[in-house]
Amino acid sequence: MTSVAVTPHPAARAAHKAPAAWLFAVAVFTSAALVFTVEPLIGKLLLPVLGGSPAIWNTSLAFFQAALLAGYAYAHALQRLATVRRQMVVHLVVLACSALVLPLKVSSLLGDPWQGAPALWLAGVMALSLGPPFAALSATAPLLQAWYARLAPASTKAGGRSAYTLYAASNLGSLLALAAYPAVIEPLLGLTRQAMVWSLAYGGFALLLLGLTAAAWRAPAAEAPPHAVVVATRAVWRERMIWLLLAAAPSSLLMGVTAHLTADIASAPFIWVVPLELYLLTFVIAFAGRGSPPSPALLWLQLLAVPAALLLLADFTAPWPQQLAVLLAAFFVVVLVCHRTLASRRPEPARLTEFYLWMSIGGVVGGAFNAFLAPLLFPGVWEYPAVLVLACLARPSKTYRRLEGRDLGWMIMGLVWVTPLYFTQLDIPDYLRSALMLAPALMAVMMRDRAWAVVVLFAAMALAGEIQGAGRYREHHRSFFGVVHLTEIEPRGMGSTRIMVHGTTLHGAQIQDPARRCEATTYYTPRTVIGRVFATEQARKPALNIGAVGLGAGTVATFVRPSDTMRFYEIDPLIAKLTFDPAYFSFVNGCAKGPVDVVLGDARLSLAKEPAGKFDLILVDAFSSDSVPTHLLTVEAMRGYLRLLAPDGVALLHLSNRNLELVGPASAAAKAAGAYSIKGEHWVEEGTSPYAEASGIVLLVAPDARSLVRYHAAGPDWSPPKYAARPWTDDYTNVWGAMIARFRGGKS
Structure with missing residues (x-):
């Protein structure tokens, strides 16, 4: 059996000059830049619906890889058309038809997120909102490379295998666009304007491709028939599987290292960008040259980097900068070995689109494994070390004889x-x-x-x-929104204490001594600002109706009196299951003296369904692993809280964060919403266990300034916000600026 690939007919290689190589490079660069600009943009548009969990980014990556596969499959199918001219016309029509879903916006056809399958809902919404233009742009890189290989003379340095160097230009565009989004685009443009500018840029790219088509139209090779090349089927399928596996391993590693870094080491903003930038850089390095296999020096680095990473994965006492550096270095080296091996096995340009198609299939396989199968198979982020090891099969073997x-x-x-x-x-x-x-x-x-x-x-x-x-934790639980660890420790002065940790963030600690089980701990002790706000409001009213955004271990339920009611709003069903089960934590079912319930789903969507003036006190404490759901701190969110508050009620925002200064934008948003705010701080004595009592920063927001007078008189822990910032809205956030403000001296 045989399969047929196409290559330019020798007679069609005429002297007419093909379009300049730089024109192809500019078009490839631009299409890739558009693709990697829209990825974080659509994520920001979806943020108000699903929050900021790292799992959402991984699911989005899986969708992008699937859309990339659709684009590459289309590009490969287009090669069945005999001439480059026909292919160009069809692709221009596809680009034009795909523009019908623009300007970019989030589709509402699927309604609210599906509680049982948020990953499928997210993929469906992204397909409806972005699928056609994303797939069309994704197809452009392999198409332009295939056209260039057909149009440029193979006998010159401009043709032949050098068509693959355009892939390096594609990944360079992706890398620069990804870096520019958080540093330049997001701080300067609101989401509505970003979406409009991107939609216009899509149209501009279509015009660029139209110009390239016009320049190539007169080249004799553009209308030349293909020349058939016969390839053995058995060899082809073996090679295809190798391409697939060499692409699947780096794709899985990208998602695995991202999930591990954001959940278990350092949840700093934009940290997910670093692995993706390194991933793209390996493509640039691997495909920019002649496709040489991994060098001996690179293989030696792999032998050093992988064991170092595995050692640190088991050693949680190492400083996080050290873990970050070693794990990223190991990721880069292993992925570069895979991509150098992949580049060394690339076929002749006649099979270029087929090569990219199987690469994209591998990307989807690796991404789907991490996004959909791993959370079901593994209680922790175990897929990362597993694939890190298996990827070493990309190393060349000099012998396969049995061991002796x-x-x-x-x-x-x-x-x-x-x-x-x-x-x-x-x-x-x-x-x-x-x-x-x-x-x-x-x-x-x-x-x-x-x-x-x-x-x-x-x-x-x-x-x-x-x-x-x-052995560090007794139990591990995993859901779409992350990994939750449970264990028991013995902090000084507390005895046996059960803790809940989500990624790197402590979500609650409960003393196991029956006589002390209902003592509030961590950020919620009576001495903390949160504890004092509850005491002040309860002293003022004999009965409070309390809303709490973010459940954690439910520690704050210990404040609920028989006359009070409390309703939690929690996005992760796993957290609700663990917290409401007395076998794990009994703050809710055991310590609370009044009725407590929970509403599952995004807090803003759930709160929007509640009647106006329902709550006397709203607590917003929904940040997991320092991942910030910025849509809970916008002007629109503040207006939602104010609508739900009684005339003399207050909203309490817990803003403690290791990486971001959030008081400035939150207080500015409150002011823009027509509210008044005051900052509260509590700093524990040196040597105090964070399980017993933790330092914290809060912002107290009220529709009436008189509601804050009683706190102004409460002591030096309360003061007007000092950090000026532009208010965040659903259309504009600046996490980069908040991070810079934090490290310039914003206390947290």
Whole structure:
């Protein structure tokens, strides 16, 4: 059996000059820049609906990869048309038809998010809102490369395999656009204007492609028939599977390292951009040259970087900057090995679109595994170390003979040395644990010419690391919105205490001594600003109706008196399940003396359904892993809180954050909404356990200035906000500016 690929007919290689290479490069660069500008833009448009969970970004990436696949499949199918002219005309028509969904906006056809399947809802909404133009733009890069290979003489340096260098230009456009969005576009333009400018830029790109078509129209190769090349089917399918796997591993690693960094190490804003930038950079490096395989130096770096990453994945005591640097370095090196190997196996330009099609299929496979299967299969972000190890199969192997002699001894030695780490009941000192984990890595160096042996030894090391790391928490629970860890510790003065941790953020701590189980802890003790606000409002009214955005472990429910009522608004069903189960935490079902219930879904959508003037007190405390749902701090959100407050009511916004100065934009939003605000701070004494009592910053907002007078007189912990900022709206946010303000001296 055979398959047919097409290449330009030799007779069609005429002397007529094809369009300049730079024109193709500009078009490829522009299409890629548009693609990677719209990715964060559509995410921002969807933020008011699903919040800011890292899982939302991973699901969005999976959708983008699927749309990329659709575009590449279309580009490959278009090669069935005999001439470049026909292909150009069809693509211009597709670009024009795709523009019918513009200007860019979020489709409302699917209604509110589906509680049982938010990932499917998100993918569906993105397909309806953005799918056609995104797929059309995605198809442009492989199409232009294929056209360039057909139009440029293969005998010159401009043609032949150099068509693949346009792929480097494509990824360079993606990289620069991705960096420009948070640093330039977001601070300068509101969302409505961003969407309009992007829609106009899409039209401008269509005109650019029309100009390129006009320039290429007169080239004899544009109307030349293809010349058939026969390729053995068996060899083709084997090569296709290799392309798929070499693309799937980096795609999975991209999502895995992003989820791990944002959930378990450092939840700083825009940290998700760094792995994606590195991912794109590996494409630029791999495809800019002649497609050479990984160099010996790069393979040695892989042997060093992967064990270092696996060691840090099991060592949670390392400083987070060190973990961040090592894990990103390992990610970059492993992905570069895969992409260099992939580039070295690229076919002749006649099969260029087929090559990109199978690359995109691999991207979808890797992305779908992380976005849809991994949360069901693994209680933690285990897919990252697993794929990090398996990706080492991309290493070249000089021999495949069975193990014997010295090599067999290396393998046995590495596996035996790591075995004690599989038994968590053994009390192994830290220095010895690290030494035992590194033993397989040393043996892997000795067997570096056998890719499969390296994988087996690294897998033994990774398994030991996961077993050791799992002992840090007693239970792990995972949902679409992230990973929740539960365990029991013994902080000084508290005894046995159960804690809930979401990513890197403490969500609650409950003392297990029955006599002290209902003591408020962390940010909610009676001494904190949150505790004092509850005490002040309860002293003023015999009965309060309280709304709380964000559930956590439900600690604040301890303030509920028999005459009070409290309603939580929580987006993650898993959090609600754990918090309302007394077997885990009993703040809600055990300590609260009045009725407490929960409404699942995005808080703003849920609050919009409540009657005006319902609450005497609203607590907004919905930030997980320092990931900021900015739509809860906008002018529109403030107006929503004010609508729900009684005339003398107050809204309490908990703004403690390690990375952002949020008081400025929040207080500006309150003022723009017609409200008054006051900042409250509480700083614990040095040496105080954060489980017992935590420092915090809040903003108290009221529709009537008289409601804040009683706090002005309460002491120095209350003061007018000092940080000036432009108010955030649903159309404009500036997280970058908030981060800069935080590190210029904003206290948090």
